[in-house]
Amino acid sequence: MTPGENSSQSSLPAGTPGDGEPVFLAVGKLRRPHGVRGEIQMDIYTDFPERLTAGVTVFIGEDHTPILISSSRWHQDSLLVAFRDINDRDEAGTLRNSIVYVRADEIPPLEEGEYYHHELIGLGVKDENGPYLGVITGILETGANDILVVQLENGKEALLPMTDEVVLSIDLMDGMVSVHLLPGLLLDD
Numbered sequence: 001m002t003p004g005e006n007s008s009q010s011s012l013p014a015g016t017p018g019d020g021e022p023v024f025l026a027v028g029k030l031r032r033p034h035g036v037r038g039e040i041q042m043d044i045y046t047d048f049p050e051r052l053t054a055g056v057t058v059f060i061g062e063d064h065t066p067i068l069i070s071s072s073r074w075h076q077d078s079l080l081v082a083f084r085d086i087n088d089r090d091e092a093g094t095l096r097n098s099i100v101y102v103r104a105d106e107i108p109p110l111e112e113g114e115y116y117h118h119e120l121i122g123l124g125v126k127d128e129n130g131p132y133l134g135v136i137t138g139i140l141e142t143g144a145n146d147i148l149v150v151q152l153e154n155g156k157e158a159l160l161p162m163t164d165e166v167v168l169s170i171d172l173m174d175g176m177v178s179v180h181l182l183p184g185l186l187l188d189d
Contacts, residue, residue: 024064024101025118027052033092034080039071040092041078042100048108049079052100059101115170117146124176125150125160128168134158136177148177 027046034041042052052058056069068084086092104118117139125133125148138149139162146162160166160179169178 023104023118024059025104025107025116026099027058027102028079028100030060030081030095030098030100031078032096033089034075036089037082038086038088038092039080039082040086040095041075042081044079046102051102051108052079052081059103060095061098064101115172119172120148120170120177122175123170123172126176126178128178128180133179 025046027049028042028044031041031043033039044052046052052069052072054069054071057066058069059065060067067086069081070084071082073080082092083095086095107116110116120136120139123136125136127133132153134150134152136148137151137157140147140149140159144161148160148162148167150158150160152158166179166182167177168180171177
């Protein structure tokens with residue numbers, strides 16, 4: 001789930017949109033054509049595949065070309081999608097290996113206390129007793145719970161489990177996550 005690169009903003013890191021530009025989130029990857037009528041298999045990256053239905057506009061590739069989904073249906077472990085004006089296997093094949101995006105400002109809201117990963121990346125992390133620890137740079141998905149990857153002030157990296165015992169509060173408005181450090185979570189200098 002990363003925004004596309006904006007070549008006109010050379011001073012920004014790759015994947016960082018400029019001010020006022022939309023943020024795009026990856027929801028899938030197009031694989032290979034299916035059949036002869038323009039359908040193509042899509043691996044799903046989103047927890048909300050039900051939103052990828054006929055009439056929805058998605059954005060294809062790094063240039064985020066808008067395209068309308070004309071149909072979608074499940075086939076084994078992937079979603080078969082067809083797009084407006086893509087009418088045969090060869091046309092669908094030109095989209096092979098493209099990432100499919102949606103605009104971040106168009107994603108469905110989550111329940112209170114739930115967060116999308118992109119909302120957490122870049123937030124500061126502080127100990128419940130006040131000291132600032134660092135910045136969330138990534139999230140690892142595990143079977144049990146997600147793990148926050150935190151770039152510490154001292155240049156080291158810490159892995160903090162996203163459990164109620166460790167993550168005490170998340171304040172998106174202030175851009176800060178308050179944590180309770182269990183013994184052994186952070187390495188000593």
